[in-house]
Amino acid sequence: MNDNRRQILDMLAQGKINAAEAEGLIAALERQSGATLAPGVKAKYLRVLVDTDDPLDGPTKVNVRVPMQLLRAGVRLTGVIPTRARDQVNEALRKEGIPFDINELTPDNLEELVEELRDLSVDVDNEKAKVRVFCE
Amino acid sequence: MKAEILPPLSASVHVKPAGWRFGIRLWLPLFLLWLLMIPLFLLFLPFLFVAALIFGVNLLRTVGATLALLAGFRGTRVDVDTPDTKVSVKLH
Numbered sequence A: 001m002n003d004n005r006r007q008i009l010d011m012l013a014q015g016k017i018n019a020a021e022a023e024g025l026i027a028a029l030e031r032q033s034g035a036t037l038a039p040g041v042k043a044k045y046l047r048v049l050v051d052t053d054d055p056l057d058g059p060t061k062v063n064v065r066v067p068m069q070l071l072r073a074g075v076r077l078t079g080v081i082p083t084r085a086r087d088q089v090n091e092a093l094r095k096e097g098i099p100f101d102i103n104e105l106t107p108d109n110l111e112e113l114v115e116e117l118r119d120l121s122v123d124v125d126n127e128k129a130k131v132r133v134f135c136e
Numbered sequence B: 001m002k003a004e005i006l007p008p009l010s011a012s013v014h015v016k017p018a019g020w021r022f023g024i025r026l027w028l029p030l031f032l033l034w035l036l037m038i039p040l041f042l043l044f045l046p047f048l049f050v051a052a053l054i055f056g057v058n059l060l061r062t063v064g065a066t067l068a069l070l071a072g073f074r075g076t077r078v079d080v081d082t083p084d085t086k087v088s089v090k091l092h
Helices: A005-014 A018-032 A068-080 A083-093 A107-117 B031-056 B060-073
Strands: A045-054 A058-067 A119-125 A130-136 B011-016 B024-028 B077-081 B085-092
Touching: A005 A018, A045 A068, A058 A068, A068 B031, B031 B060, B031 B077
Parallel strands: none
Antiparallel strands: A045 A058, A045 A130, A058 B077, A119 A130, B011 B024, B011 B085, B077 B085
C-alpha cells in the first residue's frame, strides 16, 4: 500500500472524511498513477472518456464502455475470412507500410494482446479536449 | 446456451433534453428481435450455405463468430452529455 492511500485511509479512520470522499480520493489517486487495475485482475471493459469544451457547441462529455469480449469476438471474425481475402488484406497492409500478417491473429496471441491492454492508459489533454482511454 | 454467447437481451435508452424535468426512458426488448431473426435466418440458410461454398467460408465458424460478436455487445454503455441533451444507452 502506498503512502497516499494509507493517508486517505487514516483520514477515513480519524473521521476527517467520509467513505464516499475516501472512495473518490482513491479513485483520483488511481487515475493519477495510471494503475487502473490491480495485478492479476483481468480487464473486462475498455473505457473511453472524452471531455470537450467547444466554444460553439459548449461542453460535451462522452463516456463509452466497451466489453473486452467484443474485442475478442471481433478478432475471432478474422478467422473466418477466406485465405484469398486474407492475402489481399495483408498485401494492402504491406502497401500502406504496415508489416502485419492477419494470419498471426490466433486465439493465443489474442489473449496475450488483451492481457497487455490491461495496463493500457492513454491520456490526451489539451485546451479544448481531454481524452482518456483505459481498461477496467 | 451459455451467458457468454447470448446476445444482448434488452437495451435501455435514456434521453433527457435540456430544460425537461424528466427525460424519456425506453426499455427495448432486444430478445424479441432475435426471436424474429431466427425464422429469417432459417429461411436464408440455404442461400447462406451456397454463398459460403462459393466464397470458401466456413459457415459454422462464421455463425459462431457472429454470435460471439453479438454477445460481445452485452455490457456496452454509451453516455453522451451535451448542453442540449443527455443520452445514455446500455445493452444488457
